[in-house]
Amino acid sequence: MKILFVISMIFYILYILQVLFLLVNHSKHYKHKKRKINIVSQYCLWIVIPALNEENVIGDTIVSLRNEINKLDSNITGHILVVDDQSSDDTFAIAQSKKEIVVQTTSDIAHTGKGSVLNFATSYIDQHKNEYSENIILIIDADGRMSSEDIETAIFDFQENPGIGMVQSAVKMININNALEVSQDVEFCGMNRKAQITRDNLGDGIASGNGQFVSLDMAKNVRWDNALLEDMEFTLRGWIKGYTSVFNDHVIVRQQAVSSMYKYIRQRIRWCTGGLQCFKYLGAVYKSKYINTGLKIDLTVDMVIPFLYIFVNVVNIYVFYRQIYILFTYHSVDYTLMSLLFIWIILTFLATISYQRYINWYFKHRENPKMHLSIWKAFINTLYYFVVNVITFFIPIVSLYKIMVGELKWDKTEH
Template sequence: MNVFITVMLIVNGCAFVFDFIFSLYLSFSKKIRQEKYYGSSRNFTTLLLLIPAMNEFATLKRDLPYLVKLHNQCKNFINLELVFIDDDSSDGTTELLDKWSHHANLHVIHRVKPNAQIGKGPALEYTVNQIIQMNYSLGKTLIGIIDADSHFDSDYLREVVATFQNSFYDLVQTRVDVYNTVDNLTIMQNFEFSIYNALLQMARTNWGSALASGNGQFVTLKMAKNVGWSSSLLEDCEFSLKGLLKGYYGTFLNTVSVKQEGVSNLRKLIRQRTRWCQGGLQCLKIYGGAIMKAKHLQTIVKTFIIFFLMVPYLSIIVVPSSIISVSVLIFYAFYRPLIGLAIIFTLLFTENLVNTLMIEKQWHESNLEPPKNRLIIFRIIFSFAFYRWVLAFIPYRAIIRQLKGNDSWVKTAHS
């Protein structure tokens, strides 16, 4: 028993040290920064904005007038066309989109069962195939993927287009922020997306390629055609991996963001993250070997991708080791209060320090205005520790689903 506890303490200690060093790397490395784009002069004339719209009646009824006006706001730098993907909606979305379909530069793609409602990937693949048949220029057309509940404007799209025009990338992933930060759950998601994921995406870009990350992803029509989407539960990651294997690379645009609605219901958040986690397991199984064998990919890119996809399996060991370590530390504090409390304080201080450093780094890189009340940082940091514990058991749920062969897709419900 003592040997087992010792091993668990060592495992947790290694995980803590790795997390600490990696956080410091993200915070202080001069290579983790917003990339500057130059050396290319491509000319893209059309941006097709794909908006999945399964049962989005309330959202679209509110936002359609604004979205339609975007065309005129963008016409001095790109021809913007909206493509709504109605995936056999049952809440009035189909009828609403049909009423707006007479507008120029607005297209509606209707899908019906049994081919509908089987995942975002198949819906995107079907839509892109329809677009290709419309004879858009592969070399001058961009594809954007934006969730129906997103908030963005013409300045956001201008920066995206400029990034493509002035670089050689075929994929641009923009920063994602959460706009409904009304409670700790949504505030934690905003920290996760706009701070940690943003720094991680800049690191990925420096290592060789950023990965598509759901909302706010843009690709050339050429890449969309040659790579394509499949039925993985993590379709954005799968698309990125397939793209890398075919020689397509991505960058991360940190200076602008698309704002989306956070999930305010814990049960629905767990369901969403389980789907994402299981999708990563699917990608590891299908593409892990090919990624490792790809001669054109840098070793650091391969290492990160495999490590990222293996996190659920690593969690099987790290999560129980963390529980055992916390239990041992609390038990030890009862017998040696001064030493025990000193260790607890040191660990908490370290955790808070690295998170504060990451927040400060991201504010600097993204030109975000820090909050007037800096005490909100402490609220975020303390809450994030509990948030990570709440989500710690998701890998177990994902692995169990995977072992059972349950790969059903369920759309994220935000409230």
Template sequence: MMSASDGWLIAVAGYAILLAWPLSTVILVWFAVRYVGTHRATVVNKALASGGGKPEQFWIIVPALNEEAVVANTVAAALRLRGPAGTLTRVLVVDDGSDDRTPEVLATIDHPRLHVMRRELPEARQGKGEALNAAYRLIASLTASEGVPAERVALGIIDGDGQGSDNILAEVGRLMGDTKVGAVQVQVRIRNRDKLLGAVQDLEFGAIVDACQNMRDALDTVGLGGNGQFSRLSTLISLGSAPWSSCLVEDMELGLRMHLQGVSIRYTSRASVTQQAVVDIKRLARQRTRWAQGNLQCARYLGSLFTSGNIARTALVEILHYLVSPWANAVVTVMLTLTGTAGVLGLLTGHPMPLLPTWVSLGESLGVWAVVTTFPGLVWVLVHRAKRADEAMPRMLLAALAYPLFLLLGLTATYRALGRQLTGKQAWAKTERLVEEPLALQTA
């Protein structure tokens, strides 16, 4: 039988955990409003005054495995990108052993700044990280043969369904004007947000992730994403012949390795890369499970993070929070469920919890829970509207109401990821792409 003190402890803990969410939302909203998507202005303006680190060459790497539905548009969009005056921009598509029409589609694109690397089995299909490593080694070799300093070359990753904004290279070049900056992450947005799942994912990337990255930018702990990451070639060279790993979130691991070496990573929302949303529930759950499993794999860096002398204490706390929070959220969900279950059982057995003495009080608590879980999504819609103003309010309000269920899917994915990791499962099916209207190819 539960004692009165146990009941008070469970109830207070439950309410404290529940109310921590809207409080953390308010803090993140402050960063979303306070920072415009680049590092602290006083630091940036001084460091960029000379622009001594600006890249002279940009390489856009497009990893492609069975991307026949989207690769033509992705390449066309990448070839449109222009860096600052006097810079050279080239596109390298890594066909990682595609067995659909991806090779045929690429063969129809004739452009002087397009390079295609075809990888065959058994080297191919060893993960996105290995495909990126192959592209990096080729670019490093070409750069050396051309006599271009590695610190003046930037490598950008745009996924098979990605399309960069027109100013993306200019903005990356501006931030890399600071010679201490080894990598830049641009904002990610969703293109097909006309459906509810797409709108929810754009709310996530366009407002929530943006705010998190702005906070991390202020703390110098920016994380790299799989899409829209740009790295200085010299920084990648310092990490060896294989900067990217076989981790399921090779982008996160690359960012951690850079931080351990004291490399500065910047974030900007002044430029962006768009991608397709996953609009099928099962595929979305599979994607988020893969991300969660990759997060779990990166936990092996916890020891190195604690002992590294290149990471400030405040930055270390944020990085640890980033690694641990998915699993903390999973534990919190269990605690809240136990609190609710204990309240119901207490009423049914005649031994109610102190803070839930009646069914009415239980109903009121459920009402508080509904308000608290709905509040963050509504706030983020206001942030999205204020900063983006490119989506209809009714659709985004509907996305806000669906956001708690979206988070519940993420928590389910976390538990699935733990099960997969414990059983040694690593294989993943590719995310399906949607066919879009073709983009015109520029010949120059």
């Protein structure tokens, strides 16, 4: 019992130091990104929407993105390319009715994953590219929303840094009506965003599925493979080939949060399984001369930490059981539970600071300047995130099992 407690305490202390480090990096990054946007070069933007059975959202998404394209700087020409992955519903017909470019995947690659769809889209764009502009691909999920201001900010990153291959946006949830949806907003606006900022300060951002801008050159030369976490795999393949990436949290893609725990678990099992598939790139990453040591270490920790969470959460559950047993048997309180609970509250509060800061910035610049997220409400929201993590501690175990038995079928998120 004491040995487990000591190991768990060491992990928590290291985690607290990591969160503090991320908070410092957040402050540094936040100041660095303030600048005036002025597009002077010619760009051709291709907004690619992979779609499989998205009849409920695809129409509104196309209309929203077309409205934003019409507001873009005159130096940016915008196209919407919907790639229907042989949907069995009315996705294809609805997309066609919006008078945008709509294509369907061929039968040999249908339903084989998002990576196949993106490669198919890249081939189409390469054949129809604008020869007199720099062609940029923006990958948006079928439920995604992005403003013209954010699009111009990302394009400006390419203009200011001609050598970069990708710009990744921050992710914000649209629907935050229950605890599970709120926890996802905290995850992406807080924890995931801070980790992205740290990587960016170490030299490169990492693709995060939705809202990523990729140069046509990088898309053609790197291409997506068949991992279930296609965005991470694409990033690693790009790093190994010498392409650099930028994370900009002033560029925001808004998407729907998963509303049910069942769908959430299915989504996270796919993500975790895909992350495990990316282990095969670690050797090439460590050998690469293009990737600095700090980024290599960060990437390794990022891949290993889900399994550390399994151990820590099992310890937490066991300690909680022991505390209940001691309380009812001996009418006393064990110091282990109190200590772990205290550290858990500190972690939650530290994560709360960054989440509240970012959300209030978001309200001020994007939604309603009069809105304000209190520190108490932000703390409760962040607590939801940590509780969901404890409840779903088994996900890496399921993912490891799927890897071992070769059960790697693509399981899309339902919008």
